[in-house]
Amino acid sequence: MTTTDPDRTREPRFTINGERRSFGNAPAHTTALAWLRSNRLTGAKEGCAEGECGACAVLVATSDGDGSAWTAVNSCLVPMAALDGAEVVTSEGLAEGPELHPVQAAMAAAGGSQCGYCTPGFVCSMTAEFYRPGRSIDAATHADAQTESGDVDGLPAADHEHGPNGFDLHALSGNLCRCTGYRAIRDAAYSLGAPGDEPLANRRNAPAPTPEPFELRRGDVSFTRPASLDEATALLAEHDDAVLVSGSTDWGVEVNIRARRAKRIIALDRLPELTGVSFDDDAIMIGAATTLSDVERELDGRVPLLAALFPQFASRLIRNRATLGGNLGTGSPIGDSPPALLALDAVLVLASSEGRREVPLAEYFTGYRASVRRPDELIAAIRIPLPLARLTGFHKIAKRRFDDISSVAVGFAVDVEEGVVSRARIGLGGVAATPVRALRTEEFLTGRPWNRRTLGEAARILGAEGTPMSDHRASSNYRSIMLANALLKFGAANTVIEEVDA
Ligand SMILES: Cc1cc2nc3c(=O)[nH]c(=O)nc-3n(C[C@H](O)[C@H](O)[C@H](O)COP(=O)(O)OP(=O)(O)OC[C@H]3O[C@@H](n4cnc5c(N)ncnc54)[C@H](O)[C@@H]3O)c2cc1C
Ligand code: FES
Ligand code: FES
Numbered sequence: 001m002t003t004t005d006p007d008r009t010r011e012p013r014f015t016i017n018g019e020r021r022s023f024g025n026a027p028a029h030t031t032a033l034a035w036l037r038s039n040r041l042t043g044a045k046e047g048c049a050e051g052e053c054g055a056c057a058v059l060v061a062t063s064d065g066d067g068s069a070w071t072a073v074n075s076c077l078v079p080m081a082a083l084d085g086a087e088v089v090t091s092e093g094l095a096e097g098p099e100l101h102p103v104q105a106a107m108a109a110a111g112g113s114q115c116g117y118c119t120p121g122f123v124c125s126m127t128a129e130f131y132r133p134g135r136s137i138d139a140a141t142h143a144d145a146q147t148e149s150g151d152v153d154g155l156p157a158a159d160h161e162h163g164p165n166g167f168d169l170h171a172l173s174g175n176l177c178r179c180t181g182y183r184a185i186r187d188a189a190y191s192l193g194a195p196g197d198e199p200l201a202n203r204r205n206a207p208a209p210t211p212e213p214f215e216l217r218r219g220d221v222s223f224t225r226p227a228s229l230d231e232a233t234a235l236l237a238e239h240d241d242a243v244l245v246s247g248s249t250d251w252g253v254e255v256n257i258r259a260r261r262a263k264r265i266i267a268l269d270r271l272p273e274l275t276g277v278s279f280d281d282d283a284i285m286i287g288a289a290t291t292l293s294d295v296e297r298e299l300d301g302r303v304p305l306l307a308a309l310f311p312q313f314a315s316r317l318i319r320n321r322a323t324l325g326g327n328l329g330t331g332s333p334i335g336d337s338p339p340a341l342l343a344l345d346a347v348l349v350l351a352s353s354e355g356r357r358e359v360p361l362a363e364y365f366t367g368y369r370a371s372v373r374r375p376d377e378l379i380a381a382i383r384i385p386l387p388l389a390r391l392t393g394f395h396k397i398a399k400r401r402f403d404d405i406s407s408v409a410v411g412f413a414v415d416v417e418e419g420v421v422s423r424a425r426i427g428l429g430g431v432a433a434t435p436v437r438a439l440r441t442e443e444f445l446t447g448r449p450w451n452r453r454t455l456g457e458a459a460r461i462l463g464a465e466g467t468p469m470s471d472h473r474a475s476s477n478y479r480s481i482m483l484a485n486a487l488l489k490f491g492a493a494n495t496v497i498e499e500v501d502a
Contacts, residue, residue: 058073
């Protein structure tokens, strides 16, 4: 496909609340939120325009095996053109005539809305969790645990983040409310039963729409969804100034807050060759454009280090669109995936029109937001070699527990044989211009007994790794101390430590 391919040039089209709509004459960079609101769908609100508040959340039908799932996304970050072919439901599309949707009815009954600004977003995130496949299985698990744990605040919940109905409160981690204090919203979430015979419940039995290649043109600006990886790399070879967009959770902020515009956008989300997770005896391959929520679901805890990372990465709303390709593509020194992937010895598969090459992540970054990736290359996949280290951990130090950017992040992967460290990998974020491996600490640990004395000395070395700077998030001294503490905590959590230094 070239930019002059006339067959593919057309307006994006969508199904919104059951109605077929077309993009109209909006500019190519228009966000889904701006498009919806200028087309009289004003339920979704703009609170922050940078993915922090969830007031703009809407539902999109996404693929889930043979059927589909309702996935909540931040409409303020997604380009409307990226939703070409998609089925979108906004808060206006939930009720059936005068009949409130069960989630809306639960919010009203629990008093979960006061000024109402956040409510459409909360309702969409809650609806996605209401329909999450497996929620009822979770509910059964929690009901078993309930007899042991007893009631929490009068609610028979198995833990403080799940309701007795299996509702995972993390589904709401990207939604903020300034009025209710959240208790009423949580009550509404925990009061939800199983989905009934509703249109949205039944819709899940059919596959999600598959994306069609197209090109939207507005003067000299274009948004292209290529049909294949070959087409994407051919386009990139032709236009190496093009901006690649996957989940747009980072790019959307650039567009909204920094007013960045691109002449040419190549959409990588939903590109078949870049999505999915596969396993073989030697490695796990993660498609660079697989959303973090899908990676989390498909790995299902098989990579404990990543399982520890996901809940600490942004919010569910962001993870429903964000990708590893995008996280690495930003080149940010404080991205959360590089420290974890460095500890896992991950290798990046880079693709261009000339073919593929593999680069160990440890050799990928060359300077602040710079890498060995050529302008005509994209990140196609992340390969995690097997077997995995036996002891792993991910420590993110940030001001808030959820939905916050790291001050420092550390990934640990250590093997201990007969009490001696046989291999250590430590990835660091937030302590240098690039994510780095803690090479001196790794070398110190290797061959030493896994005990408190070793860890104490190693923590001092780790605290001096990198060149942390002071900024509005943390001072350099604080960052160094947090590195050292992270290793001590990791050691304490892995109880093979022998007391030999008394
Ligand atoms: C509210 C909020 C919270 C956040 N919290 C976190 C957090 O906790 N931790 C964290 O690490 N990040 C966080 N982020 C940043 C962002 O969500 C991540 O960097 C995310 O992984 C980006 O993925 P994406 O697919 O959305 O990237 P996009 O926005 O689509 O792209 C980001 C950049 O990567 C490039 N790119 C995209 N895909 C590829 C590819 N396959 N190959 C090469 N280049 C590519 C793009 O050209 C662009 O420059 C947060 C963002 C927001 C808005
Ligand atoms: S407007 Fe705040 S997350 Fe979109
Ligand atoms: S009800 Fe007012 S912000 Fe939530």
